[in-house]
């Protein structure tokens with residue numbers, strides 16, 4: 001379980017404080033798929049950065065399976081990171097390494113032996129449907145394929161949590177559906193808790209159980225997708241649902 | 246046959262030796278500095294204003310000293326290190342030292358081309374700073390670094406000719422001694438042609454290499 005309590009993060013922009021996260025608290029159940037939705041600048045990526053320990057908040061805490069990430073030293077944080085997979089906005093693949101090497105990367109730095117890496121990468125390539133593409137370089141792949149590599153890489157160390165930042169924002173609608181299907185499959189097969197950050201209502205509606213609506217760093221509304229989307233209360237939720245609502 | 250052919254051959258080899266050795270030594274000195282600059286720059290993985298500013302100042306200061314002056318200033322140091330301040334060997338010391346800050350800046354620029362979000366994603370995987378340097382910086386930046394090697398090599402070639410004129414050996418020495426002081430225009434022209442050919446060879450080789458190794462293309 002992920003427990004977030006009273007998280008606050010301020011950035012200094014042109015010497016002005018900017019409240020990117022404003023007293024955020026939430027609980028995320030194991031093996032659930034949660035959508036965090038909000039407009040550009042709502043603080044979605046910042047929240048994911050705090051969850052993955054990349055950015056430390058001004059105040060508040062994050063407990064992952066009962067462990068507080070704020071209290072961890074650099075070494076503990078590195079080992080925690082092997083239990084959290086992150087799919088970053090814009091894939092962030094290593095352009096000079098092939099598909100196999102990209103997926104193997106987290107395993108290599110974790111110090112697994114060659115044989116284990118070989119077997120695990122082949123499992124992952126199968127899982128994301130990229131068999132036969134192991135020796136291709138990212139520049140030769142389509143957006144959907146690159147996203148599959150990024151997902152496989154994030155899953156390499158068998159994490160219990162998968163964080164996805166705008167996993168489909170650069171993809172067409174057919175590819176988006178395929179990637180969504182893959183995430184659901186991973187959620188069920190690999191028993192992983194998934195948090196998806198997005199500004200697309202359709203994604204949340206199609207695969208998320210829970211939704212958290214973020215605006216200007218604050219949680220405006222949260223709950224089961226079925227409840228929130230059929231009966232939105234906050235103005236921003238209605239705005240995001242737009243015509244659909 | 247040109248009676249100077251052996252002389253020219255020897256001068257060319259001396260020049261190649263000077264440039265190659267100085268390139269290697271300046272890389273040994275400059276690459277770590279370039280890496281430290283990248284790591285400590287604001288937004289880097291080991292941000293540190295003091296180190297970045299301090300090191301940056303030293304680099305800039307060294308780069309602003311004209312080569313020929315640096316060569317004179319370094320004479321006692323060069324003598325102490327290699328036992329002589331003239332000839333091919335004596336020239337390698339000032340050449341390496343003058344190119345090192347140049348290498349540092351070029352490494353810094355090449356490493357900064359790497360998307361910071363890529364570095365962030367690697368940090369999020371639990372990579373140590375050392376792993377990031379070895380497995381990300383010096384893999385992703387290879388094509389860019391290769392494309393920059395000719396810039397340094399060609400600058401070194403130019404400086405080595407200048408050093409030659411000041412007693413440093415190599416093609417510059419020949420051009421001055423035989424071409425200029427002895428009014429041997431033929432020698433002068435041949436040395437110039439050899440220098441042009443060397444520049445072309447360096448540039449083309451590294452361009453081909455960078456193209457071959459860049460997996461983005």
Ligand SMILES: Nc1ncnc2c1ncn2[C@@H]1O[C@H](COP(=O)(O)OP(=O)(O)OP(=O)(O)O)[C@@H](O)[C@H]1O
Nearest residue numbers: 011012013020038039040041042043044045046047
């Ligand atoms: N490193 C930073 N320094 C200063 N300000 C930042 C930094 N990172 C984010 N911000 C600011 O914090 C706010 C929230 O940014 P964040 O990236 O979390 O938004 P987002 O919801 O992910 O938006 P998008 O949908 O565009 O990705 C924005 O106003 C942004 O400009």
Ligand SMILES: [Mg+2]
Nearest residue numbers: 044045046089
């Ligand atoms: Mg974002």
